[in-house]
Amino acid sequence: MTPAPYPIGLIHYTNVAPILDYLQVPGGVDVIRGVPTQMNEALLTGRVSMANISAVEFIRNADVLSALPDFSVSVLGAVYSVNLFHRRPWGDLRGGRIALTAQSATSVALLEVLLRETGVQATLERAEGSALELLDQGYDGVLRIGDDALREWYDVVGPIGEEVSMLDLPHQKHGVTVTDLAHRWFVLTGHPFAFAVWAYRKDAPPPHALLQAMRVSRRAGIGQLAEVSERHARRLGLPERVVQHYLWNFRYHLEAPDRLGLAEFADKVLPGHAPLEFGTGLHALTP
Numbered sequence: 001m002t003p004a005p006y007p008i009g010l011i012h013y014t015n016v017a018p019i020l021d022y023l024q025v026p027g028g029v030d031v032i033r034g035v036p037t038q039m040n041e042a043l044l045t046g047r048v049s050m051a052n053i054s055a056v057e058f059i060r061n062a063d064v065l066s067a068l069p070d071f072s073v074s075v076l077g078a079v080y081s082v083n084l085f086h087r088r089p090w091g092d093l094r095g096g097r098i099a100l101t102a103q104s105a106t107s108v109a110l111l112e113v114l115l116r117e118t119g120v121q122a123t124l125e126r127a128e129g130s131a132l133e134l135l136d137q138g139y140d141g142v143l144r145i146g147d148d149a150l151r152e153w154y155d156v157v158g159p160i161g162e163e164v165s166m167l168d169l170p171h172q173k174h175g176v177t178v179t180d181l182a183h184r185w186f187v188l189t190g191h192p193f194a195f196a197v198w199a200y201r202k203d204a205p206p207p208h209a210l211l212q213a214m215r216v217s218r219r220a221g222i223g224q225l226a227e228v229s230e231r232h233a234r235r236l237g238l239p240e241r242v243v244q245h246y247l248w249n250f251r252y253h254l255e256a257p258d259r260l261g262l263a264e265f266a267d268k269v270l271p272g273h274a275p276l277e278f279g280t281g282l283h284a285l286t287p
């Protein structure tokens with residue numbers, strides 16, 4: 001008897017290209033793709049058994065989900081693709097209206113934490129459109145994530161020539177400020193921020209062949225980062241150097257500092273949450 005297929009969901013943002021571009025999906029694994037909120041829902045409803053999902057949904061559903069112990073989309077400091085666009089200074093957003101992308105769960109929760117910790121009360125509303133369109137429509141702030149956020153950051157601050165150091169990438173131009181939420185989290189806590197984990201339903205752990213294939217493809221992607229960056233830079237219409245900097249900056253292994261950041265975020269966002277489990281019940285891990 002052939003075993004039932006194992007369905008997985010994959011968020012297709014460029015930030016996971018180094019993990020997924022070289023993935024050879026093993027037989028018996030079915031893949032669907034989508035934005036974070038779609039993959040969150042697919043995992044929570046059981047349509048898929050494992051997905052890279054918004055870290056905040058892993059925290060909120062820690063009773064039914066476990067996370068792979070060695071996969072994440074984390075960053076220490078600026079991330080470049082989780083951005084609040086605004087014209088007035090952060091402190092002056094008090095009483096204002098902030099437009100939220102419908103693609104995100106974690107970054108919305110992160111924004112709420114950061115606003116609360118800085119004493120800024122604002123009205124948060126779902127609204128679709130580019131950052132500049134929504135600012136022109138009268139929103140005081142616009143949250144964007146993923147490839148759109150990266151491109152729109154570059155549209156605002158670019159062009160960035162060879163003379164600009166990657167340590168000093170701009171975040172302001174023509175009266176628009178692009179506040180990088182991961183950078184703000186770093187300033188607040190000193191920790192990395194984990195945006196996504198690979199979560200699976202505790203009742204349906206992933207087959208070993210899939211985990212091995214993901215580790216092999218991550219090694220290939222990181223090892224060929226120049227090629228990955230060139231390919232995606234062309235697709236995004238961004239300089240290769242900027243995309244390579246963007247990609248190497250991610251922390252893909254859920255290491256101890258990433259777990260500290262995740263635990264701190266969990267306590268801020270959902271005090272009293274169920275314990276977070278990493279790989280409990282998974283068969284032996286091969287490095």
Ligand SMILES: C=C(O[C@@H]1C=C(C(=O)O)C=C[C@H]1O)C(=O)O
Pocket residue numbers: 011013015036037053054055073079081082103104105106107108145146147149195196
């Ligand atoms: C870093 C990012 O992280 C993503 C942000 C998510 C969210 O806000 O819910 C979910 C998955 C992550 O891959 C990004 O969107 O650029």
